[in-house]
Amino acid sequence: MSHKRSLSSAPGKVILFGEHAVVYGRPAIAAPVTQVQASAAVTPAAPGSGLLIAAPDLGRQVTLSTAPPDDPLAAATRLTLAHLSAPEPDGILTIHSTIPIASGLGSGAAVSTALVRALGSLLGRKLPADSVSEIVFEVEKIHHGTPSGIDNTVIAFEQPIYFVRERPVQRLRVAAPFTLVIADTGIRSPTKKIVAHVRRAWKREPAHYDALFDQIGDVTDEARRAIEAGQTSALGPLMDENHELLIEMGVSSPILDELVEAARFAGALGAKLSGAGQGGAVIALVEETADLDLAEIIGALTEAGARWTICTQVDSPYHAS
Ligand code: MEV
Numbered sequence: 001m002s003h004k005r006s007l008s009s010a011p012g013k014v015i016l017f018g019e020h021a022v023v024y025g026r027p028a029i030a031a032p033v034t035q036v037q038a039s040a041a042v043t044p045a046a047p048g049s050g051l052l053i054a055a056p057d058l059g060r061q062v063t064l065s066t067a068p069p070d071d072p073l074a075a076a077t078r079l080t081l082a083h084l085s086a087p088e089p090d091g092i093l094t095i096h097s098t099i100p101i102a103s104g105l106g107s108g109a110a111v112s113t114a115l116v117r118a119l120g121s122l123l124g125r126k127l128p129a130d131s132v133s134e135i136v137f138e139v140e141k142i143h144h145g146t147p148s149g150i151d152n153t154v155i156a157f158e159q160p161i162y163f164v165r166e167r168p169v170q171r172l173r174v175a176a177p178f179t180l181v182i183a184d185t186g187i188r189s190p191t192k193k194i195v196a197h198v199r200r201a202w203k204r205e206p207a208h209y210d211a212l213f214d215q216i217g218d219v220t221d222e223a224r225r226a227i228e229a230g231q232t233s234a235l236g237p238l239m240d241e242n243h244e245l246l247i248e249m250g251v252s253s254p255i256l257d258e259l260v261e262a263a264r265f266a267g268a269l270g271a272k273l274s275g276a277g278q279g280g281a282v283i284a285l286v287e288e289t290a291d292l293d294l295a296e297i298i299g300a301l302t303e304a305g306a307r308w309t310i311c312t313q314v315d316s317p318y319h320a321s
Contacts, residue, residue, distance in 0.1 A: 180313075
């Protein structure tokens, strides 16, 4: 085994369209957010010392040999070692993350992805994106029960995707890159809890919720066509429509609605909550060329109570001809 330190990272993510409905088989669109990152470093240790996993930002430290099966960091490690048919290495695996927890930015999946990649590189094996995604999906099940698989997929593939659960990943061709402002409410919102809340509501009123999921699926398909055709301005009203459907689903909240309103009022082309909802973040679409709009929208979001804002561009890593 190499004595070098292996450092790996993974981006955060945003859901552009289709959250929740994606758990029920409808399509969704997501993109990586490289302005926030999880990173994992493995430093080899003396033979026989085993693996210590430390995540100081999360206030967590576990020894692999004694960690319980449902510990997500240990689970990611065990799944990776099993995938690579490798024994427990001796070392210290340190994880850092600038991705806010429970904010809809994929912190859990990004931490797992960085960890899986760091272990692979320590063991001299570069894991392909689909293997990383599959391993992280198993860990996601511990985090939130019935994940659709969108978070692990967009983070492992690191490019915008059109996603339908249990189907092969479809990379999205972004014909004209566009800018989003992400604004966080500062209210932590565990995905598991909100997904369970939607499931209970769906069981109570299946016809109503299935109709909402279908409408969100249609909005997502329209958004895909607009993104692939470079019709950015068409995305704004679609984001607004998706947000209304999420309100009807019961996953918005007063502060999310206020941030969405503030962004629209300040000139955003459209805005919606992003991720599980009832807290977490909103996204606002900003006209490409309007620097003034961007500053105004960020100012309005901050004034309306956003704890922080991030500006990110959605683009394909390639431009197919
Ligand atoms: C979480 O990023 C998105 C949800 O749709 C849950 C999931 O897809 O697993 C709320």
